[in-house]
Amino acid sequence: MHASAVFISDLHLTPSMPRTAARFFEFLEKEARAYEALIILGDLFEFWVGDDAKARSPFHQEVALAIKAVSQAGIKVYFMPGNRDFLLGQQYAQKAQMTILRDPEVMVIADQPWLLTHGDALCTADSNYQMFRKVVRCPLVQKLFLLLPTFFRIQIASSLRSKSTAKYQRTQKFTPEVNKVKGDVTLSATAALVTSLDCQKMIHGHTHRPGYHQETSGGRSWERWVLSDWDFDHPETILPKGNALSITSEGIRSLDLVSS
Ligand SMILES: [Mn+2]
Numbered sequence: 001m002h003a004s005a006v007f008i009s010d011l012h013l014t015p016s017m018p019r020t021a022a023r024f025f026e027f028l029e030k031e032a033r034a035y036e037a038l039i040i041l042g043d044l045f046e047f048w049v050g051d052d053a054k055a056r057s058p059f060h061q062e063v064a065l066a067i068k069a070v071s072q073a074g075i076k077v078y079f080m081p082g083n084r085d086f087l088l089g090q091q092y093a094q095k096a097q098m099t100i101l102r103d104p105e106v107m108v109i110a111d112q113p114w115l116l117t118h119g120d121a122l123c124t125a126d127s128n129y130q131m132f133r134k135v136v137r138c139p140l141v142q143k144l145f146l147l148l149p150t151f152f153r154i155q156i157a158s159s160l161r162s163k164s165t166a167k168y169q170r171t172q173k174f175t176p177e178v179n180k181v182k183g184d185v186t187l188s189a190t191a192a193l194v195t196s197l198d199c200q201k202m203i204h205g206h207t208h209r210p211g212y213h214q215e216t217s218g219g220r221s222w223e224r225w226v227l228s229d230w231d232f233d234h235p236e237t238i239l240p241k242g243n244a245l246s247i248t249s250e251g252i253r254s255l256d257l258v259s260s
Helices: 018-029 058-072 090-096 127-136 139-147 150-174 176-182 187-196
Strands: 005-008 037-040 076-079 105-109 112-117 201-204 211-217 220-226 243-248 251-256
Touching: 018 058, 058 076, 058 090, 076 090, 112 187, 127 139, 139 150, 187 201, 187 211, 187 220
Parallel strands: 005 037, 037 076, 112 201, 201 220
Antiparallel strands: 005 243, 105 112, 211 220, 243 251
């Protein structure tokens, strides 16, 4: 329960995107300090193959220390795993002084219950992805994966990523409308979730379609707020993007992190 909170997701941090990382560090020192809680709704990192593999990376150390500084300034920091960094565990979370959230989670902010989820579980039109998700979220599979040598884990993760990028580019080229449906949350999955958790307001990321939706299904209505992904590193091909959602006693609003 918090009087105010600020949300971000889908930064996809990696050493090869230094401007995005720089904006994140700036966000931690500026915008985030005005709230009681900072809530990261998944895909903070481009990929994660285990806390041990990241322990020696200077970049991941730097991120952990920057998040820890926010927490030491008295702001409660939460992390909900996304589809790319769901293997982020207690070891790294403790280093960054973040509390790991389950997906989904209901949290009371400014006296209102908010349903929080990364969003990938709601993309039920993509049945192949849902099958893949079921396998990789299985604790036994994760345990076995984490027993593999680091280099092998990185190899598997990058081959999975390049396969999914190639598939995305193929569907974009030949069937953009199919991809549009597959890459978004479905009304039926969203309705089932808001009904089961009995919540009228939700926030998620993952789809890279920032916005606000007022939705109705089966006699139930809800608000759905979607976070943007971040990219400040490819100004020649992608307009810089990145936002945060702010909840205070005055309500919810989107903070544009590009022009500010
Ligand atoms: Mn995601």
